[in-house]
Amino acid sequence: MPARASDLPPRAMPEEVGMSSERLALIGTAVNAEIAHGQLPGAVLVIARRGKLVYFETFGSRDKGAGAPMTSDAIFNIASMTKPMVAVGALQLYEQGKLLMDEPLAKYFPKFADMRVAVMDARKESIVETVPAARKITIQDLFRHTSGLIYGGRGTTAVHKLYPEGSSQAAAAMTGPEFIDHLSSRPLLYQPGTVWDYGFGLDVLGLVIEQLTEQSLGDYLQQNVWKPLGMTDTGFLIPPGNAARYAKALPTDPVTGSPQSMTPLTQKTKFECGGGCAASTASDYLRFALMLMNKGKYGDARILGPKTVEYMLSNQLGPEVKNLIVNGDPTRADYGFGLGLAVRTTPGIVRLMGSVGDFSWPGASGTNWWADPHEELAVVWMAHSPGPIRWKYRQMINALVYQAIVD
Secondary structure (H helix, E strand, O other): OOOOOOOOOOEOOHHHHOEOHHHHHHHHHHHHHHHHOOOOOEEEEEEEEOOEEEEEEEEEEEEOOOOEEOOOOOEEEOHHHHHHHHHHHHHHHHHOOOOOOOOEHHHOOHHHOOOEEEEEOOOOOOEEEEEEOOOOOEHHHHHHOOOOOEOHHHOOOOOHHHOOOOHHHHHHHOOHHHHHHHHHOOOEOOOOOOEEOOEOHHHHHHHHHHHHHOOOHHHHHHHHHHHHHOOOOOEOOOOHHHHHHEOOOOOEOOOOOOEOOOOOOOOOOOOOOOOOOOEEOHHHHHHHHHHHHOOOEEOOEEOOOHHHHHHHOOOOOOOOOEEOHHHOOHHHOOOEEOOOOEEOOOOOOOOOOOOOOOEEOOOOOOOEEEEEHHHOEEEEEEOOOOOOHHHHHHHHHHHHHHHOEOO
């Protein structure tokens, strides 16, 4: 009888799948030291290898102020970990022939038909003029962050100042139609297709999904991705009955000392932003990661065809594209990029251990995940550490997990 998608992989001792219990224990030592030093409120870490669950541990507090310990079913704001799920949803429509990679975005939103590109002064403090876009923004550009529709919060140029800071800020301030009007009236920072720079591509792609399916993005993903995979705690709104399970960040950033908090996602945003507005749990997202690593299938649920997943996880940045992925996440510098997530193209150079072909995309809230098909490894790290310290934990957890592989 095939496993149901609602089931987690069976538990196994680490030694059964080529990992060391003694070495895995170093993870708890390191994470608990961070919590003891006030650097991190709490976290959940889950590791699967060779089809078995070998590590599922909680650390610290879900709500430090209330003295509530972290629980394995804690809910997190996953921020940009929303993007790969939206990419999968769009690829389902691609498989059905309803969405094509080279289609112009203007087919769905005509206001993008005649975009212009900014020309700035030498210091990039003012826009001198705008010139016509050399080609249309395409659907592929949305998937791979080559549209020129950049996040305002990821730079200081005159063009950045015209854009919303990020996905969640845009969704809090504008409806979907207002968002489209806003973006389409701004000059692009780059000519479409020439530069990878972090931005609103997956938010716009989510609105394309809504137009094609005549459903909200959340309803579409619920029916076609989350429910089939048994992701019962993933969505754009945390229901009142689950609100107590939401993990809270430290009140102040441990590096900068500035106040910080995470949007709890217990109230609806003005539109369901595909770039960063979902909540999830460690076990839910593990199912999603394993589905991709298993070429589109998890348990008895097939979400995408194997060749579609292979295409999604292939580098989409040709030599003509300038790669500024460091602007999205410095720990992914020198990665390539597939459709909605980063893909490793080299065994060295990058700041993280792994294998050629591993894939990932983290969240600005502090959450992270990756899958390494060569090692048959999937890892989900859930923590609310939204400041610069999140980059430390991405590297630290990566090293601690890989050092535990002994076979």
